Structures are given as C-alpha cells and as structure tokens.
Amino acid sequence: MSLHQPPERLPVILVPGFCSSGLEVQQSSVCPLWEGRRVWMGLSKLGFQSIHGKGMWDPKSHSLKNKWLQHLMLAGPDLEQPGVRLKVIEGMEGVRSLAPDSLGGLAAEASYIFAPVIDLLESMGYREGVDLVAASYDWRFAPSALEKREGYCEKLVQTVEALDRRSTGVAILAHSMGNKMVQYFLAYVKRSRGQQWLDRHINVWIAAAAPHLGAAQAARATLLGDRFGLGSFISDSEALALARSLSASPWLFPIGAAEKQPMFWLRRGGLLELRNFSASLENCGIESKRNRVMLTVEVCWGEDCNSESLTTKTSTAFDGKLASFDVAKNLIQFGGPAVLPRAATISVIVKEKGVHDDANRNWLKRCGKGVIGCVQLIGEASQGRGCLGVPKASTGCASIASLLEGSRGSDGFVQVRLPICSTHGLRGLGAGKDKATCDRFVSFDLRWLGFSQVREAWLGSQTLKAFTGHEACQFPASVRHSRRAEQETYDPLGIPQLLKMEACEQLLEVWEEYYEKDQLYDHTGQEDCPPIRRVLAAHGVGLPTEVMYALRIRTARLKPAELQTRFVLDDEAELATPSEALTIEGGIVKALACKSSLSGDGVVPICSLDHCKSWAGSLHLQLLHLEGAEHRDMLADPRFHRAIRDAVILQPLRPCPPLSYSIAGTFSQWMPVLMGWQGTCFTHVIRIGEQGRESFQILLAGNWQTVLYPSVKDANPTVAHHLLGPDARNKGMDWTINRGFHPFGAGAIRPGTEYRVLLSVDTGGRATGITWEEQLDMQDFGPELSEPVGAAPSTPQMTVSATAVCRTHEQYL
Numbered sequence: 001m002s003l004h005q006p007p008e009r010l011p012v013i014l015v016p017g018f019c020s021s022g023l024e025v026q027q028s029s030v031c032p033l034w035e036g037r038r039v040w041m042g043l044s045k046l047g048f049q050s051i052h053g054k055g056m057w058d059p060k061s062h063s064l065k066n067k068w069l070q071h072l073m074l075a076g077p078d079l080e081q082p083g084v085r086l087k088v089i090e091g092m093e094g095v096r097s098l099a100p101d102s103l104g105g106l107a108a109e110a111s112y113i114f115a116p117v118i119d120l121l122e123s124m125g126y127r128e129g130v131d132l133v134a135a136s137y138d139w140r141f142a143p144s145a146l147e148k149r150e151g152y153c154e155k156l157v158q159t160v161e162a163l164d165r166r167s168t169g170v171a172i173l174a175h176s177m178g179n180k181m182v183q184y185f186l187a188y189v190k191r192s193r194g195q196q197w198l199d200r201h202i203n204v205w206i207a208a209a210a211p212h213l214g215a216a217q218a219a220r221a222t223l224l225g226d227r228f229g230l231g232s233f234i235s236d237s238e239a240l241a242l243a244r245s246l247s248a249s250p251w252l253f254p255i256g257a258a259e260k261q262p263m264f265w266l267r268r269g270g271l272l273e274l275r276n277f278s279a280s281l282e283n284c285g286i287e288s289k290r291n292r293v294m295l296t297v298e299v300c301w302g303e304d305c306n307s308e309s310l311t312t313k314t315s316t317a318f319d320g321k322l323a324s325f326d327v328a329k330n331l332i333q334f335g336g337p338a339v340l341p342r343a344a345t346i347s348v349i350v351k352e353k354g355v356h357d358d359a360n361r362n363w364l365k366r367c368g369k370g371v372i373g374c375v376q377l378i379g380e381a382s383q384g385r386g387c388l389g390v391p392k393a394s395t396g397c398a399s400i401a402s403l404l405e406g407s408r409g410s411d412g413f414v415q416v417r418l419p420i421c422s423t424h425g426l427r428g429l430g431a432g433k434d435k436a437t438c439d440r441f442v443s444f445d446l447r448w449l450g451f452s453q454v455r456e457a458w459l460g461s462q463t464l465k466a467f468t469g470h471e472a473c474q475f476p477a478s479v480r481h482s483r484r485a486e487q488e489t490y491d492p493l494g495i496p497q498l499l500k501m502e503a504c505e506q507l508l509e510v511w512e513e514y515y516e517k518d519q520l521y522d523h524t525g526q527e528d529c530p531p532i533r534r535v536l537a538a539h540g541v542g543l544p545t546e547v548m549y550a551l552r553i554r555t556a557r558l559k560p561a562e563l564q565t566r567f568v569l570d571d572e573a574e575l576a577t578p579s580e581a582l583t584i585e586g587g588i589v590k591a592l593a594c595k596s597s598l599s600g601d602g603v604v605p606i607c608s609l610d611h612c613k614s615w616a617g618s619l620h621l622q623l624l625h626l627e628g629a630e631h632r633d634m635l636a637d638p639r640f641h642r643a644i645r646d647a648v649i650l651q652p653l654r655p656c657p658p659l660s661y662s663i664a665g666t667f668s669q670w671m672p673v674l675m676g677w678q679g680t681c682f683t684h685v686i687r688i689g690e691q692g693r694e695s696f697q698i699l700l701a702g703n704w705q706t707v708l709y710p711s712v713k714d715a716n717p718t719v720a721h722h723l724l725g726p727d728a729r730n731k732g733m734d735w736t737i738n739r740g741f742h743p744f745g746a747g748a749i750r751p752g753t754e755y756r757v758l759l760s761v762d763t764g765g766r767a768t769g770i771t772w773e774e775q776l777d778m779q780d781f782g783p784e785l786s787e788p789v790g791a792a793p794s795t796p797q798m799t800v801s802a803t804a805v806c807r808t809h810e811q812y813l
Contacts, residue, residue: 008650017139017209040086073242117644140248177252179208182207204648209601220549269338353389395442417443545603551567642773691751696735706725
C-alpha cells in the first residue's frame, strides 16, 4: 500500500441505543396529517402538553389527550395503538440527532446521537451506503417482538454480507442499548448461520457505553417515572405510562451481578386513606356562594415526625352552606409509619377560591380584604400547605386513633365528622376561636392500613423476601432514616416484587415471555460471551452513577385521569454506613469514584460496563476507560474517536527499517532514548512533568550531529512547520507538547498524562512526519489474534493491530 493512498478500512455499521432511532408516522387514523413526518423526536408534535393539568385521559372518549403519546405508546408487547403505525427513519438521518429539524435546526446540536461519530467517519472517507450503514430499529419493542414484526436480525445479516465485499469483516459500532441488540444479533446469527459466518464477516464489535448487565436508572424510570428530559412537554404521568407500555423497558433492568445486592430499600409504612368529603359551612366567612370551596387535610404523625397536608379538588356544588365534592377525584392517601402512633392527629382547613363578594363592599374595603387574603395565602404556602385558596375556617386537631374506634364498614372505612371550631376573618391574620356547633362540620370516611395490611393488599401472600433470591437478613440495610434510625425499618425489595406492588403485572409477564423464555437472550448475565473474536469496549468512568434507591409510601391525592405510583423516593433516608464510594440525595444512592473503586458513566454502573472483562478468556478484548466521559457525551469525545480510528483502519505491518531513531528532551534531561518500532512507525511514550509541558527533538542513530527538528520553535501538529535535518543546526528548535495541542483545547496538561510520539518513515526508513497523541487508557485482555480477523485464508498479510495503531499526522487529516 502506497504511503499516499488512504489506508484500507473496515466497513462500519452503526447501531443506536434506547430512544436513539428516529421514528416517523407511516399510518395514522389519529392524526392523518402526521403521516410521513417525524414523531420521535418531533418537538412540534409534542406541544407543551404538561401545562394542561387536567389529566392524561379524556373522560369522554377514554383515549389519551396527548396525540404524540398516543402514537408512541404500545398497546401490547408487540402491538402499536389501533390505527397507528410508525416506522424507523432509515440511513444516517435517523441516527444523527434526535431533533434535526426542530427549532430551525437549533435543537440538532443539543440532541446529537451519532452525529460526532458520523462526522469523524466521513472525514476519514466513509460514504453512506458504500462502507457506512445505520442499522436503526424500533427501540420500543423487545428483541424477539422486533424480529417477529420486522425481521431486523435477518435484514442485518444481509447488510453485513453486502458491506463485506473485501472479506475483511465489518466493524459494528453500537451505543448504549444498541449493544444489547448487537449481542442478540450475534446469538441469532450463530444459530441461523453458524460460527463460520461470524468468523468470516464480523471483524470487531465496538461497544460504546454498553449496559451489559442493565442499569438501575432504567428500572427507576420504568417503576417511578422519568420524563426523558422532556419536562416542558410531557407530564410525570404521561412519561410513566410511556415507559411502562414499552416491551423494551425490561431489557435494561439489572441482571446478573448487577442485581446481587438489593437495589430498592422500602421504608415500612402504613396508609391513611380519606374519601367521601362534604362540609357544612354556614357562617364560616365564605364571601360568596359563587366561589368554590376546598379542604386542606393536615396530618401530624407525632412529635418526631413531619406534618403533611393535601388539598381536595374544588367543590362540585356549594349553595352557601353545604359543599359537596366529587368522590372519584378526592381519594386522599397519606403514607405514614408502619404502626399508627397514638399521638397522630388530623385537622381540616376550609379554603375559599374565587373573587366574588356578595356583601358588595366598597372598593376600599374589598382592596383591604384582598391584601389580607394575599398575606394569608403566603402564610399557607410557608407552612407547606400550598397557596390555592384563602383559609376561612378550620377544625380542631383530632386523634386519629380515637376516630378509628367508630363503627367500621365492610371495607374498613369509618365515617368521621369533625366540628369547625375556628374561623379566619378580618379580626386578624390568625384564627379566631369560636364555639363549635353541630351545624358547622367537615365529614369524610377514614381508613388506616398498617404495614402488614398494606403488604397483604399490594403483594398478596408473598413476603418482602419473595423475589430477592436471598434472605433479607443476609443484607444489612444500606440506608436508614436520618432522624429516627431506631424506629424506622427498611426492607430490601426486588424488581419483580416492586412491579407487583406497583400493579405492573403486565411488565412481569413481558419479562417472563419475552426475555426469560427467549433462548437467544441470557437473562442471567452469566453465559453471555459473544461468539466473535474481537471486542473493543469503551465507556466513561468516574461520574456519580445511580445504583440504589430508598422508597416510602406516597402521600398524594389520587387522580383517576392520571397514572400515579404508589411509592416515591424517600428524601429522609441516609446511608447506614458513611462511605467515600457512595452518596445519597433525595432517596437516590449514587456510586462515586474513589481510591478503592471506580464509578460508572453517569447512567450505567461500572459493574455493568466492565462486565465484558468476564469474556477475556474467550476472545481478545480491548477495554478503554474514558475518565469523566458521560454516557452520551462520550460519542463526541476525541479519545473515543481515536479508538474508533485505530479499530477500523487496517494497517500493513512492515519489517523494521535499517535506520534507528532516538528521542531526547526535557523529560529525559536531554539524554537520548531509543524509540521502538511498532510495525508502522517509531514510537515513544512521554509522561508530562510538573510543568505541564515537555519539549523534545529526534536523533538519527542517537547522534547529536544528525538531529531532526521543526522549522519553528515550540512546534506542534496544529502549527504549520516543516521537518528539518538530519543535521546539527537544531539549537532552540523543539517540538513541544503543551496546552496548544491539548485535546480539549483549554487549560494546562495534567502532570502525569502520557503522550505517544509517532515518527512516520518511508520504506527506506527516512523520516516523513511526526505527531503525538494522548495515550489511551487501553487495557488488553485475552489471547492475541493469531491471524487476521474476518479475513479469508487466502487474503494477503493485512492485519489489525491488537494495540493502538500508530499513524502519521497526514493520515489523520
């Protein structure tokens, strides 16, 4: 191969991750005008859906109000919604960015997926359809459902065969969940085509940010909700409904070693439920019967516990005396301690919402009354009771235990009537004490379920140890209550168990039918070594990454038009044992990088990312840790781009030329050090010292009379210069590794950073160019490759280096 010809390279297939393939509407009876247009991610289709505040379901048509969501949600594990058919956007356009055309193209850069990688490959001469293909797929479906619907794996087989025209094999570059799809494809091909097909056609699998054993964050998003960064466009309820409808969601649940330790810790708690509200409000200071009435219920669990409050929907009818409330929209629940404290109390505040005033006061009095009302609203908000409605009256605090001693109905509810004993009038900003009368009261039904009753109602006969696979006593609690460590207990909870308690049995069925029974998927994460010979795994490390969660029973007003969770993150939990490797905030436990351990890429835990090490005995594995690279941002990381170049360029290994070269510089006190031959160029690794820079020159045969040097001082590959010599006119003319060639463009180079200097030569050994690159943190595992990967036996000697390949600066350009 001539030095001036572009190096031979492997064809590349890009496989995107979860939510990373563009989807467009192929057929829609819901919105026919959307046909042929992008729906994921089509920001113009989303609208600002989260501001409607009326629930996600239309009570009349019993359909989703959000038409965008109606297109994306699945009706079953392998079924789309009636009248809707989406298809994947083919080609680079489908994987370049999520929203290429939104906001006049401004969103394209912020929502990039493979755009930086595609730009890199195209700069190397790759052309779409010739040696570069995007293998997009509908990421909503489980892999077996996807194969049944679209024949994805079979189509990918045909794509590989069409690209591998030179019998070099192809490079499959996948990101995130795309790596799970690649692994499924390899298992499919081994069964349908055999090992020989894989040996011939698959050269290398480049696994970027691969969640081999799943990710805790994926389980949290499905079970507790996550808006996918679309908080302005979809509500929590809509995001939760979408995640739970996708049969691909369980694919990212932690498996194998990632689930050996309990992921969820549930604080034992009881449940206080209230329903059937009504109120008699004669002479309670309500300004007009044309206004609406609301009730704020406040529960205090005891001296050491926080008070909690919830407010009903506004009354459906109010005649100035009696207020009635919609039963379906006013079921309130408070998550409390496991056992009801004797000191627990309940009270109700009556609030008026509206601006009508039947007294017809003059404008000055009405303005004064309005000012007082505003002050009262601020006071309510400061006490955590929200600022909707002006307080007008309240009941006294009543013992919950005493109220529950009344006659119970068949469903366990007790009818309660609390007399109103104070009013909030113009006499002051506080409450005025009145004598309680029987004609002013708030009534409702009340029920208490202790921890054992909640467990029985939500989990049936199963105990909290049923799904973890281990006895709870084997795992000391990882979290505890920040103030009541001795009184509160946290139990370990497995994902299947939490699914059942969250009434998500359909996801359990999907897991069993589409994953556990799928013979092409190893749901144990123990025997999943891919049937190929070479893997390059690259991922970020050193970022705080979710690994565990503390939960408690939710306190909320249940909304029939929305999907709500039974549990929420417990913001009162703390780590049971302080650790430099873990931190907790808002009930989320994250792993941190420290001297004793690594952490993940901000999304996938390190145990899942580094699971590929278990394959080292069966294939050749290169593992690249990218310090500080986030899960998606790694696709734009220059270090990852270098690894891609090294993996896809085929280098002819040449014998060592007859000439030798040495390098001398500040790092060696200008003592010559012999450079090594790496099959394509001479190399030497320089470690940056405390000054954050190093200068050097090159000596032919180690002789100071035959020195190679640049035509400008402190030259680097980004500064135009010529290579001069070999001669002795080298004084002050050095190459300098400093921040001018720092790969991230700013700041001094960190001391201890290593750079590989590359001296390219022609076939006679004469120097032709020099450059350098930061040494990748590449680890090699497994056997060296004894013959070309993917090459037929008759192929000329063209190999892929098992270590980072060195190339001249001209080849980079």
